[in-house]
Amino acid sequence: ILNVEQSPQSLHVQEGDSTNFTCSFPSSNFYALHWYRWETAKSPEALFVMTLNGDEKKKGRISATLNTKEGYSYLYIKGSQPEDSATYLCAFTRGSARQLTFGSGTQLTVLP
């Protein structure tokens, strides 16, 4: 994998459902993996920065895991709410570079 790939591209779930997204990234020369939530007309909001293989982070109903050896991260949302509707972006940084390389995002819509 040369770039960041996210799946699915879009997702519709019912309120109360749990859901998860996948982010795949190049595993060589890994530095950090970032998850952002981007709501329409707002700034992308940082959710997690993950650096160590096996990292698990949690913020409320949202959690993420990281596997740097195989180059993937999962984002989980438990009991989705309509306010979770947003585009979820993952991005990685590699080696000495400081800029983020983003995936195309997963657009989540939570239906009431």
Add this chain to the structure above:
Amino acid sequence: DTGVSQDPRHKITKRGQNVTFRCDPISEHNRLYWYRQTLGQGPEFLTYFQNEAQLEKSRLLSDRFSAERPKGSFSTLEIQRTEQGDSAMYLCASSSDRGRTEAFFGQGTRLTVV
């Protein structure tokens, strides 16, 4: 400090005109980034400043694009002789240089070239 601010929020311009966008980062952040996002894609890196020094530029940044960060505070991104393909959301972000911290983004400037 309320975060990263960008101005203007929206800009409509005619093809061939020059446009300039401004970004005010979080005051204690010495790193500043510009990204461009088009429909259906994630943000793409354009350029990066450490204080006032522009340390990296993407190949996406053609010679019609120029960015500055005088005195290491706010930054401007200028696009000369705009083309319809320049229509996009231009995002600015800032971060600290201490460890693997997150970048904080502004709300972006939506450019439409007609």
